[in-house]
Amino acid sequence: AAKAVIRDVGRVLGHPFGFVDRISKLVPPDPGMTLEKAFKAEPALPELYEADEEVKELIDMCRLLEGCTRNAGKHAGGVVISPTTITDFAPIYADAEGHFPVTQFDKNDVETAGLVKFDFLGLRTL
Numbered sequence: 001a002a003k004a005v006i007r008d009v010g011r012v013l014g015h016p017f018g019f020v021d022r023i024s025k026l027v028p029p030d031p032g033m034t035l036e037k038a039f040k041a042e043p044a045l046p047e048l049y050e051a052d053e054e055v056k057e058l059i060d061m062c063r064l065l066e067g068c069t070r071n072a073g074k075h076a077g078g079v080v081i082s083p084t085t086i087t088d089f090a091p092i093y094a095d096a097e098g099h100f101p102v103t104q105f106d107k108n109d110v111e112t113a114g115l116v117k118f119d120f121l122g123l124r125t126l
Helices: 002-012 017-024 035-041 044-051 053-065 107-112
Strands: 078-081 092-094 101-103 116-119
Touching (some): 002 053, 017 053, 044 053
Antiparallel strands (some): 092 101
């Protein structure tokens, strides 16, 4: 997620692709890599951060946004069942087609909120 937040924030701030790409390539490609871990693992990152005010501004903004939800998605076969109106338990929005309500909780938080979730996937090979 550290690479993605650098690329996203750099694009939004209007930095040239090469500038953003140079910084994001310094982040190790390990799963679960955070900016904090990257700064410890790659000595060039803190050096660049201290030497370049634009890099500092970019990284500071990235630190504020790292870990935030980047986009919404919908499970292909996920169904949530509520004992009363769904909005009593979870915030909802309409799916891309505007046909079905979708919870704004992730799959784990749905159950924590007291809802039941089922995954109905139709596979012909079964």
